[in-house]
Amino acid sequence: MRRRTKLNLNPKHVFIAVAILCFALMFLSYQFGDELSPIKTVVGDVISPMQKGINTVGHGLFNQFEKIASFNKLLDENTRLKEELNVLSYENKILLQDKYELDRFRDLYKLDKKYADYPKVAARVIAADPNNGFSTFQIDKGSDDGITVDMNVIAGNGLVGIVESVGKNYATIRSVIDDSSSVYGMFLKTSDTCVVRGDLEKLEKGVIGVEMIKKEADIQDGYEVVTSNISDKYLQGILIGYISNITVDSNNLSKTADLTPAVDFEHLEEVLIITEVKEKLE
Amino acid sequence: MKRFIIITIEILLCFLLQTTIFQWIALANVVPNLLLILTVSNGFLRGRKSGLTVGFFCGLLVDLCFGNLIGLYAFMYMAIGYANGFANIVFDKDDQIIPMILVGISDFFYFFLYYVFNFLLRGKLNIFFYFTRIGLPEIVYTLLASIFLLKLFYIINKHMEKAEQEEV
Numbered sequence: 522m523r524r525r526t527k528l529n530l531n532p533k534h535v536f537i538a539v540a541i542l543c544f545a546l547m548f549l550s551y552q553f554g555d556e557l558s559p560i561k562t563v564v565g566d567v568i569s570p571m572q573k574g575i576n577t578v579g580h581g582l583f584n585q586f587e588k589i590a591s592f593n594k595l596l597d598e599n600t601r602l603k604e605e606l607n608v609l610s611y612e613n614k615i616l617l618q619d620k621y622e623l624d625r626f627r628d629l630y631k632l633d634k635k636y637a638d639y640p641k642v643a644a645r646v647i648a649a650d651p652n653n654g655f656s657t658f659q660i661d662k663g664s665d666d667g668i669t670v671d672m673n674v675i676a677g678n679g680l681v682g683i684v685e686s687v688g689k690n691y692a693t694i695r696s697v698i699d700d701s702s703s704v705y706g707m708f709l710k711t712s713d714t715c716v717v718r719g720d721l722e723k724l725e726k727g728v729i730g731v732e733m734i735k736k737e738a739d740i741q742d743g744y745e746v747v748t749s750n751i752s753d754k755y756l757q758g759i760l761i762g763y764i765s766n767i768t769v770d771s772n773n774l775s776k777t778a779d780l781t782p783a784v785d786f787e788h789l790e791e792v793l794i795i796t797e798v799k800e801k802l803e
Numbered sequence: 804m805k806r807f808i809i810i811t812i813e814i815l816l817c818f819l820l821q822t823t824i825f826q827w828i829a830l831a832n833v834v835p836n837l838l839l840i841l842t843v844s845n846g847f848l849r850g851r852k853s854g855l856t857v858g859f860f861c862g863l864l865v866d867l868c869f870g871n872l873i874g875l876y877a878f879m880y881m882a883i884g885y886a887n888g889f890a891n892i893v894f895d896k897d898d899q900i901i902p903m904i905l906v907g908i909s910d911f912f913y914f915f916l917y918y919v920f921n922f923l924l925r926g927k928l929n930i931f932f933y934f935t936r937i938g939l940p941e942i943v944y945t946l947l948a949s950i951f952l953l954k955l956f957y958i959i960n961k962h963m964e965k966a967e968q969e970e971v
Contacts, residue, residue, distance in 0.1 A: 532851035532885070535852050539856075542874075543874040543881065544874065546877065549873070549874075550874060551872060554871075557873065564867040564868060572822055
């Protein structure tokens with residue numbers, strides 16, 4: 522019976538009634554939005570678990586489907602990403618190199634402060650003598666940058682060598698460990714003079730020779746050797762290295778010793794050139 | 804009672820599908836409007852009153868879950884259901900093509916109302932852009948979905964009517 526009475530309602534009237542209901546709801550929810558929010562939450566609470574369920578089930582299925590569908594796309598993407606990875610790792614390498622360089626520059630900067638008295642120009646090692654290790658090498662600064670022959674070159678903790686010849690934009694440096702190099706040195710503590718001579722044989726052990734030390738000189742292992750005041754090319758007081766293995770020569774007049782250079786010649790990339798030449802006696 | 808339960812399930816399923824699964828297979832960021840198909844189908848197969856009732860509850864569900872103004876979508880769906888109810892008087896119920904055309908027209912009106920309430924009232928006048936961006940893809944996609952869904956609703960309705968006749 523109930524169904525029959527319901528059927529007799531005119532749809533037009535129902536439409537109007539429901540439309541009014543809708544507008545009333547709109548008005549109510551506009552006016553009392555906050556008070557009505559619990560109703561929305563209830564509906565959401567009922568619906569969202571279902572949505573979640575469908576999502577989990579459907580996502581599983583859909584993912585399988587997607588896997589197959591996107592296989593080719595993934596292959597393409599994979600190759601693309603590999604290329605990208607190559608580029609990025611290359612860039613990363615460059616950045617790492619920059620970082621090492623920065624570290625070295627910082628070291629140089631520290632050094633710069635240590636020998637602050639002398640004006641200096643920084644330069645980069647661009648070429649090394651291919652024959653005998655690192656005994657002579659070229660830097661990327663030349664006469665254009667004010668480099669002249671006989672300027673002293675330092676790096677890290679001490680003396681590297683001396684400018685031997687200068688080009689327009691490069692200079693050749695003979696380092697103290699070169700077999701033909703000899704430098705007047707002195708012991709910082711005792712002021713006893715000596716000659717630091719490059720020696721390829723000793724260099725095998727990582728040291729160079731120190732000769733012509735007076736027999737009476739009161740020296741011990743580990744003493745610092747710096748450039749001497751009597752040298753005519755080297756400025757005074759630049760650290761050369763630390764001595765060890767002191768022996769008295771067979772003539773019983775002088776001593777010989779080994780010297781460990783203060784500079785790591787194996788890994789020399791940046792150097793500082795002191796742009797002040799020791800004044801020569803005329 | 805049986806019809807009530809079945810239609811409730813239909814509404815819920817359409818809503819859930821529309822809000823979940825179809826979101827992943829959305830084309831051009833647009834989801835087929837399953838609830839609209841359901842409303843049109845009910846209006847066409849069962850008349851104005853059924854159409855507006857189903858439309859009202861479909862819209863209400865959308866309102867309660869996503870709308871910020873309860874009653875807006877309810878009204879839109881209800882009006883569409885009611886309008887489609889007139890087709891029930893004019894056309895033969897077993898026709899397969901007419902309801903699809905109705906779905907297309909209804910979706911256009913749905914888009915129009917949607918545009919008016921959601922964009923025009925906020926001063927966005929470029930209806931052509933919104934039509935190409937939202938309206939047209941939705942109509943196409945909904946029509947595609949309606950090919951299967953209308954058939955399904957038709958079969959369900961037929962079974963229910965048969966059962967009701969046996970009951971009486």
